[in-house]
Amino acid sequence: MRKLLIFAVLISFLISQVSSDEEYDNKSNAKSNNKCYEIARSLYQKPFGEILSIPFIWLGKLTDNEKNKIDSSNQQKLQDSDQRKKLSLTNWSQLSLNYFTSNAKHDIDMVTGASKDVYKIDTQGKFGLKYQHEFTGKISEKFSYDIKEDIFYSEKSHERRNSFFTNDLQLRLYYQHESTYLKLQFNNRYYNSNETFFLNLPGVTYDTQQQLISGATLHLKQDFRKLNLNVYANLRNLEYDYLVPDDDEYEAYNASDNDFYTTAKLSFKITDHLNIFSTAYHKNDLNESNLFDHMNLGGGFEYNNKISLFSSIKAKVQYYNIVSDNINNEQDQNLVTQLRYTKRFRNGLSGFISYINRSCYDNETAQVYRVSNMLRVHTMYSYSIEHINNSYLLAGIKYNPENDGTLGFIEQNQYLLKNIYSTANIKYSLDLFTSYSLKFEYFLNPLQSFWIKDEYTDFYNIHKQNLLYIGSTLIF
Numbered sequence: 001m002r003k004l005l006i007f008a009v010l011i012s013f014l015i016s017q018v019s020s021d022e023e024y025d026n027k028s029n030a031k032s033n034n035k036c037y038e039i040a041r042s043l044y045q046k047p048f049g050e051i052l053s054i055p056f057i058w059l060g061k062l063t064d065n066e067k068n069k070i071d072s073s074n075q076q077k078l079q080d081s082d083q084r085k086k087l088s089l090t091n092w093s094q095l096s097l098n099y100f101t102s103n104a105k106h107d108i109d110m111v112t113g114a115s116k117d118v119y120k121i122d123t124q125g126k127f128g129l130k131y132q133h134e135f136t137g138k139i140s141e142k143f144s145y146d147i148k149e150d151i152f153y154s155e156k157s158h159e160r161r162n163s164f165f166t167n168d169l170q171l172r173l174y175y176q177h178e179s180t181y182l183k184l185q186f187n188n189r190y191y192n193s194n195e196t197f198f199l200n201l202p203g204v205t206y207d208t209q210q211q212l213i214s215g216a217t218l219h220l221k222q223d224f225r226k227l228n229l230n231v232y233a234n235l236r237n238l239e240y241d242y243l244v245p246d247d248d249e250y251e252a253y254n255a256s257d258n259d260f261y262t263t264a265k266l267s268f269k270i271t272d273h274l275n276i277f278s279t280a281y282h283k284n285d286l287n288e289s290n291l292f293d294h295m296n297l298g299g300g301f302e303y304n305n306k307i308s309l310f311s312s313i314k315a316k317v318q319y320y321n322i323v324s325d326n327i328n329n330e331q332d333q334n335l336v337t338q339l340r341y342t343k344r345f346r347n348g349l350s351g352f353i354s355y356i357n358r359s360c361y362d363n364e365t366a367q368v369y370r371v372s373n374m375l376r377v378h379t380m381y382s383y384s385i386e387h388i389n390n391s392y393l394l395a396g397i398k399y400n401p402e403n404d405g406t407l408g409f410i411e412q413n414q415y416l417l418k419n420i421y422s423t424a425n426i427k428y429s430l431d432l433f434t435s436y437s438l439k440f441e442y443f444l445n446p447l448q449s450f451w452i453k454d455e456y457t458d459f460y461n462i463h464k465q466n467l468l469y470i471g472s473t474l475i476f
Contacts, residue, residue: 091475099125099128101126102463127155128152129153152165162197168190172185173185182219186216211254213236213238218233232262267302276301296321298321313342314340317336334358334359336358339354339355340354350380351377351380372400376399392413407432409428421442422438439453453468454466455469
């Protein structure tokens, strides 16, 4: 019955609305030779200047009668569009049906958690349903907002989630005027407590079962000519149940606790490309003994130079000192070095290379120890942009041996025929996993599409899993 219900919901949704690509925001770059007629949306404007170009709908060569019909039928749409532009309203929604299989013997082997009857549930052939929605708009020229919701339900707790059902709701309010930027964010994540696995949280004595996570975030940026202030603060409340041994049984109790994180950065502009800065960071973590509480104090410099229209370079060197009684002395003094070079060529080829080094200094031995190195190289070749969506070849590698984070990937998005595209992706991690995915998507127009995707992952010496997605997305 549950599976039939999921299929019914999906079918009704697909009949009522169709949609565009979930990754449309950074991979679409189509052209049109028709300069006279309808634009699906010439600009999709995110709050505070992040602008994404949305391509023209290609209507072909139209007769005068056909053009007149389009003008007449679109008159009301243009009036509605003008009203919507004043408020900059945008809706993005996506619904997908997931089918999950794995060779793990029990759900407990999946690491992702499950219900109290975990050992009675097999891992073969489980359905899931995911709905995502984002609504953005403007209250005035200075105030804007966006609302995001992510609802996830599954017969089995896969996709690295700790519950069979979660509902994640976020509300963001923005204010921007001249040199002032302010963001307030409120979020609420609900778990189905009866089917959520007990976890061992750092700093908490007993195993905990998450019930509800609520949070508030403040982000302020203020420019004073050459001086810039950047403040970020996050307060999070966690409601949970925990079990206490009582003879041969366990007694369940309910509790709540708070996390608080805040950081401040003050920078001064020396030249057009060079800044110096100082930072302060405080962490009050979720634990009774204040085991993970600490403070960072430091500073450094930043260099940012857009050499030309086709290349840029960024560099950053930062020193900070950790103030804590619970962290090893050799990790008190830290140095982070970052370097990134970006290059774009005229033939559709672009890419970047970045390097990050983290080191620490030991006062007692007067030696510098390497904490981690990370090297990233990405390159992208775009071609065949005469269709609704772009075709491209993307490849990259991340080298991070200290954290077992070495990873390589290659992805291709290819126009096939009649607005049908295929996207193939391979990810290879030397120490963790290998995954393959293949996606076929049919666009009715730049904002409307159906898609089907299969993703297979092999976690070395642990288990293998396969996820099949059937979905649709809508932007309007």
